[in-house]
Amino acid sequence: MALTVSHLVGGYSQIPVLKDISFEVRPGxxxxxxxxxxxxxxxxxxxxxxxxxPMKGKIALNDVTLATDPQAYKAQIAYIPETPILYEELTLKEHLEMTMLAYGLDQKAAWERANDLLKIFRLDNKLDWFPANFSKGMKQKVMIVCAFITNAKLFIIDEPFLGLDPLAVHDLLHLIKKAKENGAGVLMSTHVLDTAEKACDRFVLLHSGEVQTQGTFAEIKANYPDAGDSLNDIYLSLTGVTRDE
Structure with missing residues (x-):
């Protein structure tokens, strides 16, 4: 079992945003x-x-929590944020070197993996570039490369499709597939529901800080037979949004 979120209550102030959230992300x-x-x-x-x-509840990753061993917990996670976070004074090569040091990766193996990823995302001739030279999509690709050179047990990917071209989306989905085959779990937040419907194994639908429903697409569709035939239709129905809004 990779990630377990149990009865999570939390937020940014005394008033909780999350109200008793529970779900899992299993290996693969x-x-x-x-x-x-x-x-x-x-x-x-x-x-x-x-x-x-958390105000209440527990988050564990392979039975490790932030409270018990923060270093071991964080070492298992690779995070790709919605808005790329890069250091303006570091080149692409230096971002990769920093990631390798942070995760304690074997340099030779990590660079072999990095070079393969750089070619996939067409960044192999840009190792000496600084973030100011990159478009938003290219910055996202840098974040993807940095994440996937690690040996993370859990990949957390926040809204990955919004700034990527179709080829990069295809390449990212292939990387996710390979990570799953290697036993990693992946949690992906996205609004691109047609792509999510095809790619995701299970879904957790949040609404107003609560889990509205969760399960495979087939399970959710069976539980809400009148909500629609696509994930987008079901999503709109369960959140009370009409197509005219």
Missing amino acids: ELVGLIGLNGAGKSTTINHIIGLLT
């Missing part, structure tokens, strides 16, 4: 975290990566 599966803006997706992710402390 991609779980889609979906919900309207303000539903609690980012708050959930911020608790999992340790930027926020």
